[in-house]
Amino acid sequence: MISFNEAHVDSLAINSSAMKNGRDLVKKNSFPILGKSADETIIFGECKGSGKEPYHCSVDYIKLEEPIFRCSCPSRQFPCKHILGLMYAYALGQTFEIADIPEDIVKKREKAEIREEKKEEKKKEPIGEVSEKRKKTNQSALLKKIASQLEGISLLEKLIHQLTNSGLGSLDKKTVKTLEDQAKQLGNYYIPGLQTAFRALLFKLNALQATSSSEMKESLYTSIVESLGILHTLVKKSREYLSGRLENPETPIDSETTLEEWIGHAWQLTELREQGRVRPGAELMQLSLLSYADQARSEFVDEGYWFDLLTGKLEVTRSYRPFKAVKHMREEDTVYEVVITEELVMYPGELNARVRWDTSTLRGVAIEDLAVIRNAAYTSFPDAIKLVKNQIKNPLSDKHPVLLLFYSEIRQIEDSLIIVDAQGKQLQLANIAFPDHDTTSLVALLNKQYVKNQAILVKFGHNMDKNQLQAQPLSIVATEDIIRFLY
Incomplete structure (x- = not known):
């Protein structure tokens, strides 16, 4: 049975404006039809919109810990004001008639079940098992991609040499602007991580041009030299690694170090599972959460630090919100309970490896949990x-x-x-x-x-x-x- 209050709905709103708009829909009686399934695993309704046809919205609690929001409106906010309004109506005790689940939702549920079954089957596959068909299909594309990446690395090396040969002391705004324009070409070579690392250096160079403080200049010079050292190492190690994979496509992807991520590989959960980077379960307590702007990535980063009560490890979660889409994406919330996961997926890392999970449940924090952490x-x-x-x-x-x-x-x-x-x-x-x-x-x-x-x-x-x-x-x-x- 579904049960939540207004505070829970407030927490789902992407901002205060969405919260107000959702409540206003209820005040204006914009929901002529409100329904719920007999087992109360889903609520649905029709909401009056600006057009002739109403919007069809629903909140599906077939998985209690992972509600699914659906709405036919064109809004890019998630959840939209119609979904929030539907939930406010339920939380405020409005009457929801028992009705059959709409046919389109029944079909979507069936498709979701099939996806879940496939996911479970995938988990049962031996770690590292990949079909021969998949290998043959991907190998040609992989070789072309690696060749392109190596071209991009050569371009990056050229930009670094251009910068160091001219000398930091002789740099001016025009030179930095030229480097920025040339750096945009790196986006054509499948090396977004290396491009981001170079962009981070360019931000420091721009800051150097903007400041008149000798103390700040000295600090920036030190930081720039450190960044150049990192880029030099990246060029060398990335070229060696990718050249090896080009010569021998059967060489497995590096899942032990962060080099692939530095180059720009976005790890998929299925890949990490295939590499055996999973633990059967975890009990996690969030100790800190911070959000900051990463100018080089053009993204906000929500970074949480978690203590695993079962292993004693400190791990990190990261969610990225692009600047251009930030108003459509919700910032991560602080978690005060213990998160219990069925499976923990681990990224390559060192002291604080990044982790992710699909499903979880919550329990309250006990004094014994704090003692384990201390x-x-x-x-x-x-x-x-x-x-x-x-x-x-x-x-x-x-x-x-x-x-x-x-x-x-x-x-x-x-x-x-x-x-x-x-x-x-x-x-x-x-x-x-x-x-x-x-x-x-x-x-x-x-x-x-x-x-x-x-x-x-x-x-x-x-x-x-x-x-x-x-x-x-x-x-x-x-x-x-x-x-x-x-x-």
Whole structure:
């Protein structure tokens, strides 16, 4: 039986305007027909629109944890105001007559069942099993794609040489604009990741041209040199890897490192399953969630950090919302419950591998869950720092890994905040990973009970100017609650 309240419908709205429009439809009695199935797994209705024909909308709870929204309107918002209005009408107790499920929805349900059956069959296939027909069909296209990628890498190398040969000191706006125009050609060679990495460098070059601060220039020079080093490594490793695959198409795709993702490969769940990158289940607690704009990708990124209560691993989820489509896509919500998944799919990664899942259920957080998280925190800062340094010294590794640390005390030394472990080793807190999100200043506002003997989730970063490893606080896991600095 379907059961939800107005607050739940509010949470589904993409923005406050959609929320208001949905409620207004109910106030204006825009639903002449409201129906529900006998088993109450679906509600549906007709909503008056601007044309002669009404819009047909429905909310299908055939899978309780994954409602399916359908509407015949042309709106690109999801869920649209008609679906929200239908749900508000139900939440507000309006009368929904028991009726037969519309025929078009019955057919869609049947197709969905067939897709689910195929998906289950796919899961049962031996890991890595791929039909001979599929191999033969894809091999020719694969070779053409790899050849094109290698051409693109040569173009990228040419742009890098052009930049370094001219010298950073002699760059002007005209030169940077020329490089930007040439960089657009990289979009023709199936290397979107490499193109994004080069665009990130160009953003820094534009910032260098725009600033008159000598201190800012020095910091940007350091950052630009680091980016050039990453690009040089990317060109070298990508060429070696793709050349090897071109010579031997039977060479399996690299699913152990992040190189494919750097090149621009968008991993599909079926691929990751074929590579054996799955776990049978997980119990995940979200410890932090932040949204930021990635100018090089032209996308907003919703990034969540999760602790797996079963394995003790810290993992990350990322959802991307293109700038052009952001008003049609809903920002990720903070999750306060424990998420239980049937299957966890893992992307290639290091300390904080990216994960995804299809279906899940929720349960409340218990005190024992918080104890598991606290016990998993590093009690020795030197051990944690060694782990971080081993990762970030690799040019292609994530330079901002996240770890849980257990501190005995938070102290203020002059203008700096530090955390101290049981052996007296110190680590400075700073807005190093996300300078636009000031979380460090919030630490000073903590109640005294959180100043000593707590677990803290931090995102590391290397301060190039001070040549010092620093940590940005994301949340504190206490014995009975979690204090989030980002959510």
